[in-house]
Amino acid sequence: MSSLARPGHRRSEVGPVELFFDLVYVFAVVQLSHLLIEHLSWTGAAQTAVVFAAVWWGWNYTTWAMNWLDPTRTPVQLLSGVLMLAALGMSIAIPSAFGDGAWLFVGCYLFMGVLRPVFMMISYRGRQLATNYRMLLVWSLFAGVFWVLGAALPAEWRLGLWLVAVLVDYAAPLAQFRVPGIGAAPMHLWDTDAEHLAERNRLVFIIALGESILLMGGSIVGHGELTAGLALSTVVGFASLFVLWWNYFALAGPETRGGDSSTGALRSAYAYAHAFMVLGAILVAVSIELRLSHDHLTPATVLVTTAGPLVYLVGNVLFLRYRFGRLARSRFLAAGVLVVLTIAAMPLLEQLPVIALSVAVLAVTGSLAAHTAYTRNRRTEHPAE
Secondary structure (H helix, E strand, O other), rough: OOEEEEEHHOOOOHHHHHHHHHHHHHHHHHHHHHHHHHHHHHHHHHHHHHHHHHHHHHHHHHHHHHEEEOOHHHHHHHHHHHHHHHHHHHHHHHHHOOOOHHHHHHHHHHHHHHHHHHHHHHHHOHHHHHHHHHHHHHHHHHHHHHHHHHOOHHHHHHHHHHHHHHHHHHHHOOOOOOOOEEEOOOHHOOOOOOHHHHHHHHHHHHHHHHHHHHHHHHHHHHHHHOOOHHHHHHHHHHHHHHHHHHHHHHHHHHOOOOOOOHHHHHHHHHHHHHHHHHHHHHHHHEEEEEEEEOOOOHHHHHHHHHHHHEEEEEEHHHHHHHHHHHHHHHHHHHHOOOOOOHHHHHHHOOOOOOOHHHHHHHHHHHHHHHHHHHHHHHHOOOOOO
């Protein structure tokens, strides 16, 4: 075993340095929200999605590396500090990633993408994990070609090239990190700890919800005077966040324990499914900010308001499918109602108050939470049914 490996009796423990690392992502999520708010168009949405994908992958790969590293060891803490500084650089560059900040964004992302596997290869040299990370490094360098080209070539090429880079990065685990002529690193060769990954993903989801509170509070303070309409919007916004938390933690949270603990299932449930859930929480934050700062509905406001819960539900369905092998029909029904609401609201932009759509969406997500709670309690009280 590597001298930097987690002791068996503390394998699932989340160390203080991991919590400290996550603090950078409070800032990153705020920056992502502002990027979409300031570029509220289809192009702006695509740019936000690509930048989010990179930010999430940087956090995800760091979390997986810490799955094997002892957070109490000094070299591991120094690694976390350096990665944290690089993540901060990425976050600073987010608003200008498609402008003058492209090189800072790409440079920090690629630095993290090289440092992590090199550190793991040295720490676990001669062991299977070092071989796994060698394959991962090759894929990261391949994706890095497109990241660099996107930063170097004219700006109109950037979105397309960075989209290819994201697809390569995200395809790597699905392709078992296979490198022709060298080998592969199938998922069963990655000895992961399910409880550690579950806890880390729960914590980052809290960060995404916390960012919503920051945005909402800042917008309310910016208004100066707390009017009745603003107070109502605040209550509805907070209720939307609480229901999202309730759906994840009070209802689905305990289900992050147990289920299929194979590395392939954990990869799909956390690396991919949780990306949708966190992005959904960010979109909810953006929708609250838009409602507080706009007096009337626009097509963009409608789409963002319904997209937040919809994207979250996509992630929730994928999580339950990959971790527990089942499909939640109630989630599909809720998603269908949200789509209908979106279509119905578009012709009524001038007639509908801003708060009306928010209340309708809250009714859908609240009903889903209530239904899940009822079903859950019924199973507990009548396990034989």
